[in-house]
Amino acid sequence: MTALLPWLVAAWLLGIGLYGIVTSSNYIHLIGCLNVVQSATYVILLCVGYRWNAGPPIFDPQPPGTPAVDPVVQALVLTDIVIGATVSALLLALAVQLHKRKGTLDPEALRPMR
Numbered sequence: 094m095t096a097l098l099p100w101l102v103a104a105w106l107l108g109i110g111l112y113g114i115v116t117s118s119n120y121i122h123l124i125g126c127l128n129v130v131q132s133a134t135y136v137i138l139l140c141v142g143y144r145w146n147a148g149p150p151i152f153d154p155q156p157p158g159t160p161a162v163d164p165v166v167q168a169l170v171l172t173d174i175v176i177g178a179t180v181s182a183l184l185l186a187l188a189v190q191l192h193k194r195k196g197t198l199d200p201e202a203l204r205p206m207r
Contacts, residue, residue: 099140106133120188120198124181131177135170142166 106129113126142163148155150164192198 096145099136099143103133103136103140106130106136118199118201120191120200121185123200124184124188127184128177128181131173135173138166138170138173142169 110126110128110130110133113129114123117123117126142165144160144162147160147162150161150167155161188198191203195203197203
């Protein structure tokens with residue numbers, strides 16, 4: 094059950110985020126739901142790279158042959174976090190500009206854009 098829990102958390106985050114994206118009636122809410130979906134990718138990546146009964150990826154104090162967690166996956170998660178923060182900042186800046194020009198952030202009210 095312990096090995097299954099992170100996968101269930103990732104699936105729950107993905108489901109909640111996708112539900113929020115589908116039912117969103119505001120672009121700020123939509124951006125927040127995209128962040129929730131992206132946090133599901135963090136959990137999935139960490140699940141893939143985690144090794145049970147393994148130590149940290151610091152090899153100095155451990156004897157050779159000791160299992161260690163994969164540091165590449167941890168670096169990918171950190172990169173994913175930085176890219177997600179950048180994309181969120183860009184989308185929020187676009188939402189602010191859209192609100193300044195059109196006066197609303199409702200996707201249905203903005204439907205007839207040309």
